[in-house]
Amino acid sequence: MSTDLEQFYEIFFEESSELLADMETCLLRLDVNSPDLEDLNAIFRAAHSIKGGAGTFGFTDMTEMTHMLESLLDKLRKGELEVRSEMVDAFLKAGDVIKAQLAGHRGEGQADPTVAAAVCEELKRLSDETQAPAKELTNPATNTETVQVEAEVEVSTIDDSSKLTYSIEFSGSGMSDATLENLFANLKQLGSLENLTPANVIDLCKLKITTDKSEEDIWETLAFVVDPATLKIVVDTLNKNETIAIEPEEMDSVSIDAKSIVDEDEFLMTDMPPAPGYGFFPGAPAAPKDIDDSESSLNSPQQQSASISKNEAQATLNKSSSKANAAAPAPASETSSIRVSIEKVDQMINLVGELVITQAMLAQTASQFDPVVFEKLHSGMNQLERNTRDLQESVMSIRMMPISFVFSRYPRVVRDLASKLNKRVDLVK
Amino acid sequence: MAKTILAVDDSASIRQMVAFTLKGAGYEVIEAVDGQDALDKANIHKVNLVLTDINMPRMDGLKLLELLRKVTHYKTIPILMLTTESGDEIKAKGRAAGATGWLVKPFDPKRLLEVISKVIG
Incomplete structure (x- = not known):
């Protein structure tokens, strides 16, 4: 079955515009x-949602920008970095670039790739330059025992596992040099990269990377920038046999928590799906039978999810159930609002306008008849007038926009102006 | 009788694309906008598979997974994570919460159907 993704573009554009507006509002009040x-989480979710949609619908320029945005935001919300005013400026600029890219895809202008590259660079710089102090910050303040153990295990895993070499192939068609350079820079962060692209070939990119990261990590780095359909990642078979599993004896000194983490890591590393992009957990409920379930005894979901008691879950479900039952029994897929094009609403307003005029003409004609003799006609005309007025008011209310739509633009204007003039301005609402 | 899938994603475009693809393949689809909405709908309709995003407002996909797995009907029903994060950390969390498997965004409709057919045919 083939699905024409273009039919979902418009809804993605609208959704992204709304997310960008929400993101800007959160940034300005930060x-x-x-x-x-919660604001940081909301901003992250907005960037994350746009990235997901842009990746799915093939808008690679937007995925690249949102990926950079998301990386820095993730560090902020996890407390690995401290929020600074220049970061907020960079986020706002990134939002402007994404808006321009969105307009470009809508056919309403064109985004300037040099501006996008500059903002990407700025986000990367902000993310990189503060990496060292961030590590210092996390150690004394937030470490629990488990976190410390996890860190030790991570080091052991890296020390003890040998690196793998992966051959990567994808189509570079339509990708700018800046995008490719950025992509190579991201891959170099994973391990040593070798570019094997033949000089006379334009479309096909061939790379070789030696890394201790998993195939999924490479896939994640590439999937949002290149077309997943053309992407091939193959483990170099010469190196594959050299893989050394983590020896359990070496982990004796760590606690049970750490053991489970190692088991999990080992499991995940050996459970790579044949085609990257999806996979199943052996032993998980309803997992396909043909996958290896030798690890099924490890970390059973029921054991691991002990943080929520059965009673709590049932109570939540009952609560939600009673809430759902209290509401009118609506069809399953119904949502609280629907998207209708402005043209259709405007057409409805025009038709109602015509109806009001017709009703007024009829009322004037009917007023010439004797109200005693034509009592029913007059009664009907009064009813028609009431119904017409109610309908007109309802339709007009559909077209109404919140007044905040106008005033919500002021905080950004004031902020930009204050920044430009180097003045401190408080906008009083 | 057509099998029913609960598709959970806060992104309307992704949700509609998933629903359109699945309906085209003959499945019945119930859409939910976040974990809480999904929990409400999962309680009313006993679906055959849950496909959930992870990062959502109100209730995220991991919490939804944990809560669903406590309910008798959903103990053995396949629940797949649909996520933009494909690192080991998120997979470990998903597995711990009771996920059957994962599908990384971006994905194409063909791959979505391929994964679904592996678990519910």
């Missing part, structure tokens, strides 16, 4: 001295 975690 207090850099004491940032609200």
Whole structure:
């Protein structure tokens, strides 16, 4: 079955515009001295959603920008970095670039790739330059025992596992030099990269990377930038046999928590799907039978999810059930709002306008008849007038926009102006 | 009788694309906009498979997974994670919460159907 993804573009554009507006609102109200975690999460989710959609629908320029945005935001919300005013400026600029890219895909102008590259570079710089102090910060303040153990295990895993070499092939068709350079830079962060692309071939990119990261990590780095359909990642068979599993004896000194993490890591490394992009957990409920279930005894979901008691879950479900039952029994896929094009609403308003005029003409004609003799006609005309007025008001209310739509633009204007003039301005609402 | 799939994603475009693809392949689809909405709908309709995004407002996919697995009907039903994060950390969390498997975004409709057919035919 083939699905024409173009039919979902318009909804993606609208959704992204709304997410960008929400992101800007959150950014503008963010207090850099004491940032609200919920605001940071909301900004991250917006970038994350746009990235997901852009990747699915093939808007690679947007995925690249949102990926950079998301990486820095993730560090902020996890407390690995501190929010600074220049970061907020960079986020706002990135939002502007994504808006321009969105407009470009809509056929309403064209985004400037040099501006996009500059903002990407700035986000990367902000993310990189503060990496060292961030590590210092996390150690004394937030470490629990488990986190410390996990860190030790991570080091052991890296020390003890040999690196793998992967051959990567994808189509570079339509990708700018800047995008490719950025992609190569990202891959170099995973391990040593070798570019094997023949000089006379333009479309096909061939790379070889030696890394201790998993195939999934490479896939993740590439999938949002290149067309997944053309992407091939193959483990170099010469190196594959050299893989050394982590010896359990070497892990004796670590606690049970750490053991389970190692088992999990080992499991995940050996459970790579034949085609990257999806996979199943052996032993998980309803997992396909043909996958290796030798690891099924490890970390059973029921054991691991002990953080939520059965009672709590049932209570939540009952609560949601009673809430759902209290509401009118709506069809399953119904949502609280639907998207309708403005043209259709405007057409409805015009038709109602015509109806109001017709009703007024009829009322005037009917007023010439004797109200005693034509009592029923007058009664019907009064009813028609009431219904017409109600209908007109309802339709007009559909077309109404919140007044905040106008005033919500002021905080950004004031911020940009204050920044440009180097003045401190408080906008009083 | 057509099998029913609960598709959970806060992104309307992804949700509609998934629903359109699955309906085209003969499945019945129920859409939910976040974990809480999914929990409400999963309680009313006993679906054959749950396909959930991870990063969502109100209730994320991992919490939804944990809560669904406590309910008798959903103990053995396949639940797949649909996520943009494909690192080992998120997979370990998903597995711990009771996921059957994962599908990384971006994906094409063909791959989605391939994964679904592996678990519910």
